[in-house]
Amino acid sequence: xxxxxxxxxxxxxxxxxxxxxxxxxxxxxxxxxxxxxxxxxxxxxxxxxxxxxxxxxxxxxxxxxxxxxxxxxxxxxxxxxxxxxxxxxxxxxxxxxxxxxxxxxxxxxxxxxxxxxxxxxxxxxxxxxxxxxxxxxxxxxxxxxxxxxxxxxxxxxxxxxxxxxxxxxxxxxxxxxxxxxxxxxxxxxxxxxxxxxxxxxxxxxxxxxxxxxxxxxxxxxxxxxxxxxxxxxxxxxxxxxxxxxxxxxxxxxxxxxxxxxxxxxxxxxxxxxxxxxxxxxxxxxxxxxxxxxxxxxxxxxxxxxxxxxxxxxxxxxxxxxxxxxxxxxxxx
Numbered sequence: 117x118x119x120x121x122x123x124x125x126x127x128x129x130x131x132x133x134x135x136x137x138x139x140x141x142x143x144x145x146x147x148x149x150x151x152x153x154x155x156x157x158x159x160x161x162x163x164x165x166x167x168x169x170x171x172x173x174x175x176x177x178x179x180x181x182x183x184x185x186x187x188x189x190x191x192x193x194x195x196x197x198x199x200x201x202x203x204x205x206x207x208x209x210x211x212x213x214x215x216x217x218x219x220x221x222x223x224x225x226x227x228x229x230x231x232x233x234x235x236x237x238x239x240x241x242x243x244x245x246x247x248x249x250x251x252x253x254x255x256x257x258x259x260x261x262x263x264x265x266x267x268x269x270x271x272x273x274x275x276x277x278x279x280x281x282x283x284x285x286x287x288x289x290x291x292x293x294x295x296x297x298x299x300x301x302x303x304x305x306x307x308x309x310x311x312x313x314x315x316x317x318x319x320x321x322x323x324x325x326x327x328x329x330x331x332x333x334x335x336x337x338x339x340x341x342x343x344x345x346x347x348x349x350x351x352x353x354x355x356x357x358x359x360x361x362x363x364x365x366x367x368x369x370x371x372x373x374x375x376x377x378x379x380x381x382x383x384x385x386x387x388x389x390x391x392x393x394x395x396x397x398x399x400x401x402x403x404x405x406x407x408x409x410x411x412x413x414x415x416x417x418x419x420x421x422x423x424x425x426x427x428x429x430x431x432x433x434x435x436x437x438x439x440x441x442x443x444x445x446x447x448x
Contacts (some may be wrong), residue, residue: 127405145194147439148201155442157197162190165245166196171373190444198264198440199425202432207260209269222255229411236361243365265421268428275416283412284405291408293400297371299393300352302329302338303345305388319382323388326382335379335393344388353395367392 146153166186170177173185227237241251284291285306304322306315325342329335339352357363363371370380374394383390 119177123142143442145440145442146196146198147437147441149437150206151201151205153194153201155196158193161193161197162186162246165193167187169316174373184445187444187446194440194444198433198438199429202429202436202438203261203264204257204430205436207264210264212260212263212267214256214263218259219252222259225410225414226255229408229414231361231407233361239363239365239368241360243368258339261425262417262421265424265428268424269442275420277414279416280409280412281405283416288402293403294361294402295380296356296398297359297363297394298396298398298408299354299367299371300335300339300393301345301347301354302335302343302352302391302393303347303388304342304390305344319389322382322391326391329379329391345390352393354439358400359397 143155144152145155145158166189169185169189170182173182177185190316226232230237230240232240237251238248241248246254302322302325304318304325306318310318325338328338328342336351336353339348342348343352345352357367359368359371364385366383366385370383370390371394374380374392376394376396379391379393381391383392
């Protein structure tokens, strides 16, 4: 999970509590040679992964199951950071460097492999709490990792065209195309300069609408009666959207866990408050081989690198100082 490529934190307030929290938050989780890994790094990287995983677990998951899953995610991230520090130390010793041109070329391959425009790439990064600079930094680390493995393996990491074709043919579900969602909204807008009392009143109003829906009220009729958005007359229908590339982050978060016929809880966006309903969800059109072959090639190459890195990482640990001070899987 930590090795997924295109892999956000919570603020704490009040003076004494903040000081105590900061001490824990910046606690040293591990020392690798002369480099330190803090709890802050792990928590920041884990936050979006945990949020996505909790959605997959669903409301039926117990607190114990969630805690166990969260611990496993953090432990994987810790191990990944240890590996990263070991590689960074080794590539410094070997004099391996990554140029801006190499980062640009890799970023372009990622865009092409995922059919990203500048805008859809920005949306994908926002959902993971990442900036473009974060994206480039992760690319750099991935290139360094590949170059180190290639250096040690003497260019044995190669993906044949027939392997790429075979993967495409044996995994049709992975290339079914981006799902298209048909959604509707009930919206209550808030003035940009609304004060706290106004916001409380607006939120109370949409809370009352939400209670009506929970009580069995028809969504379309309720939208016609209560929604303040331009779609109210049409029962709140917004239309069809590609779920990953065309929905803004807050809408994606609201719609992604829903099944057709279900509606979301209340969400805040830049215009006010909104409740979304998933009317229908269609499987996207199958992507042609030519559009996905670069993505498959990158993935297969990464799988090869992961396998070799497990072996090489064990070698690096033997000759490096690694002091791990936390174990998330055994936390009470």
